[in-house]
Amino acid sequence: MRPESMKIFDDLRGQNMVVLENAKQSGRKVVGMYCAYCPQELVLAAGAIPVSLCGTRDEPIADAEKVLPRNLCPLIKSSFGFAITGKCPYFYFSDFIVGETTCDGKKKMFELLKQYKPTHIMHLPQGADRPGALSWWKEELSLLKERLEEELGVTISDDNLREAVKLANSEQRAVKELHELNKLDPAPLSGLDLLTATFMKGFNVNKFEGIALVNRLIDEVKEVIERGGSPFRAGTPRILLTGCPVGIGSEKVIRLLEEGGGSVVCFESCSGYKILAMLTDEDERRDPLEAIAERSLKIPCSCMTPNEGRLGLLGRMIREYRVDGVVDLTWQACHTYNIEAELVRGYVRDNFDIPCLHLETDYSNSDLQQLKTRVTAFIELLDKRWT
Amino acid sequence: MGIDVGSITSKAVLLNGSAWQSVLRPTGYSPRQAGREVFDELLDKAGLARADIGYIIATGYGRTTLDFADKAMTEITCHAKGAHHLVPGADMVIDIGGQDSKVIFTDRQGNVADFSMNDKCAAGTGRFLQVMAAAMGADVSELAELARGEEPVQISNMCTVFAESEVISLLAEGVGRGRIIAGIHRSVAKRVTAMAERIGKGELIAFTGGVSKNEGVREYLARELGREIVVAPESQLAGALGAALLAREKLLNAKVLHEKK
Numbered sequence: 001m002r003p004e005s006m007k008i009f010d011d012l013r014g015q016n017m018v019v020l021e022n023a024k025q026s027g028r029k030v031v032g033m034y035c036a037y038c039p040q041e042l043v044l045a046a047g048a049i050p051v052s053l054c055g056t057r058d059e060p061i062a063d064a065e066k067v068l069p070r071n072l073c074p075l076i077k078s079s080f081g082f083a084i085t086g087k088c089p090y091f092y093f094s095d096f097i098v099g100e101t102t103c104d105g106k107k108k109m110f111e112l113l114k115q116y117k118p119t120h121i122m123h124l125p126q127g128a129d130r131p132g133a134l135s136w137w138k139e140e141l142s143l144l145k146e147r148l149e150e151e152l153g154v155t156i157s158d159d160n161l162r163e164a165v166k167l168a169n170s171e172q173r174a175v176k177e178l179h180e181l182n183k184l185d186p187a188p189l190s191g192l193d194l195l196t197a198t199f200m201k202g203f204n205v206n207k208f209e210g211i212a213l214v215n216r217l218i219d220e221v222k223e224v225i226e227r228g229g230s231p232f233r234a235g236t237p238r239i240l241l242t243g244c245p246v247g248i249g250s251e252k253v254i255r256l257l258e259e260g261g262g263s264v265v266c267f268e269s270c271s272g273y274k275i276l277a278m279l280t281d282e283d284e285r286r287d288p289l290e291a292i293a294e295r296s297l298k299i300p301c302s303c304m305t306p307n308e309g310r311l312g313l314l315g316r317m318i319r320e321y322r323v324d325g326v327v328d329l330t331w332q333a334c335h336t337y338n339i340e341a342e343l344v345r346g347y348v349r350d351n352f353d354i355p356c357l358h359l360e361t362d363y364s365n366s367d368l369q370q371l372k373t374r375v376t377a378f379i380e381l382l383d384k385r386w387t
Numbered sequence: 388m389g390i391d392v393g394s395i396t397s398k399a400v401l402l403n404g405s406a407w408q409s410v411l412r413p414t415g416y417s418p419r420q421a422g423r424e425v426f427d428e429l430l431d432k433a434g435l436a437r438a439d440i441g442y443i444i445a446t447g448y449g450r451t452t453l454d455f456a457d458k459a460m461t462e463i464t465c466h467a468k469g470a471h472h473l474v475p476g477a478d479m480v481i482d483i484g485g486q487d488s489k490v491i492f493t494d495r496q497g498n499v500a501d502f503s504m505n506d507k508c509a510a511g512t513g514r515f516l517q518v519m520a521a522a523m524g525a526d527v528s529e530l531a532e533l534a535r536g537e538e539p540v541q542i543s544n545m546c547t548v549f550a551e552s553e554v555i556s557l558l559a560e561g562v563g564r565g566r567i568i569a570g571i572h573r574s575v576a577k578r579v580t581a582m583a584e585r586i587g588k589g590e591l592i593a594f595t596g597g598v599s600k601n602e603g604v605r606e607y608l609a610r611e612l613g614r615e616i617v618v619a620p621e622s623q624l625a626g627a628l629g630a631a632l633l634a635r636e637k638l639l640n641a642k643v644l645h646e647k648k
Contacts, residue, residue: 355501367506369448370487374504377463381499 032094044164052202055079056247161288191264237382243329302336389630392449395485418449469629471497473619479589483598511578537565576607595625
């Protein structure tokens with residue numbers, strides 16, 4: 001049975017729009033972010049509202065292609081399309097945009113975005129393993145801090161930062177706990193519901209309310225577990241989804257996997273567990289900016305080289321969630337994840353002897369039938385129950 | 388019984404002990420109707436009624452349109468099973484059908500271990516060959532004969548639309564039809580080889596699907612892969628045969644379960 005509070009999550013994006021508009025009218029500032037590397041702690045410490053602008057829908061892509069090349073990943077095109085068409089109220093309400101130099105497509109897209117909103121681009125190191133990487137990244141955080149102070153007309157103190165770290169950590173703990181409920185077999189939450197609940201954290205105007213809602217869902221799911229409930233029958237193949245981030249609007253692969261008879265139990269991507277497995281150090285004696293920099297630099301994204309952290313995380317999740325198969329999703333023209341798919345495939349094969357399916361697609365429905373054949377064949381290969 | 392409704396041809400296979408019967412006909416525009424027709428035709432041929440058939444599995448791109456089937460399964464699972472029956476012990480199956488090409492690795496028992504498929508594009512498929520044949524005023528069934536012994540010309544484009552333009556330019560330059568067709572065969576083989584080698588190297592390779600009937604593609608595929616490939620005479624029926632074999636497994640397991648009770 002589907003938890004009751006999922007209905008609230010379903011409507012959250014629309015409801016939060018009204019809340020956001022009211023907050024704007026009462027003078028609150030809004031900062032738009034695109035990526036997990038953007039430290040939301042700084043935005044919270046500035047008293048502003050952080051919102052996620054990462055495009056997950058197909059609609060604005062045609063408009064984006066009037067400016068951007070077609071053979072670019074749908075995530076970048078969708079993000080840009082929403083920005084230039086005014087179709088995304090969250091972009092519309094944003095006073096300031098933070099981008100970062102992750103992949104080439106994104107960093108150049110942010111240059112174009114500057115024509116539409118005041119934008120600051122953070123410079124990431126190319127990898128986390130060089131001696132100067134952390135100090136470089138910390139310096140980038142203090143540049144962002146200065147820019148936020150200037151743009152929003154505020155001063156950000158160390159105490160503001162420490163408080164923000166605690167708030168962001170408690171959000172992370174709650175969402176992580178929710179995700180981990182799916183370690184149970186059969187999983188109490190469908191992949192689609194887990195995605196919906198996780199995705200909505202990017203649209204919370206009031207963090208405390210958002211966390212309370214996640215906790216309410218956790219309590220409800222625990223009750224479902226006690227009654228022995230699950231949307232899945234025993235023996236349903238358990239699938240880990242890795243690769244490019246997925247959101248509401250770009251969930252077609254998850255939908256196909258679950259309609260085809262699988263259970264997507266966890267997401268390794270940055271829209272899922274990747275950024276939940278690491279808290280910021282709350283030690284009061286430390287420089288909070290350094291603690292924030294340290295945490296975000298550990299995010300194992302394919303834009304980094306090397307990116308061994310991703311394989312380590314995958315291995316841990318395969319074991320802890322006891323998955324039967326791995327699906328690695330690449331958005332078309334995402335070179336970094338597409339190439340890394342080869343490493344993922346080898347790692348999964350050599351260490352776990354479970355099947356791995358690599359899919360390359362975009363946000364449109366044009367390849368739904370072809371995708372369905374691959375996905376269903378993968379489930380048939382995992383599911384030995386049918387005869 | 389197994390019914391494979393492909394994009395170009397529909398096939399049906401009926402198993403009766405170790406013997407089997409089959410029919411095949413063009414799919415045309417309606418997969419539902421084509422599936423129905425091969426089903427009726429095969430019943431007729433065998434002198435049986437629907438009630439005499441224990442279990443029906445539908446496969447191929449039209450698999451979900453057949454409401455009289457008991458179950459739909461993907462062509463990947465069915466081809467692995469069918470190829471195993473036709474070429475016992477094959478660990479790699481290359482299937483090139485009308486609208487897709489796939490490489491399947493099996494556990495040598497007919498079960499899928501890994502697979503790879505072409506993207507949403509006709510490159511390296513039966514449709515690609517059909518379009519090229521049409522551009523040269525030939526029928527797809529004549530291609531192998533026309534290219535026999537010819538030195539292949541380089542075809543650079545993988546995209547069906549661009550490759551067609553390339554073929555037309557080559558014809559305009561006065562390059563012989565046979566050499567162009569040989570080049571097309573080689574380009575299909577190269578494309579499928581690249582897809583196969585991304586997932587591994589097989590030892591015993593079975594080649595199935597409609598394109599396996601083309602001797603030219605077969606030769607270049609063996610050359611590109613550096614290994615012998617086996618094409619059974621009934622290779623076009625591998626999907627329908629696999630579906631029929633899976634249907635039989637389902638019946639046998641149900642019987643075992645029933646007897647246990």
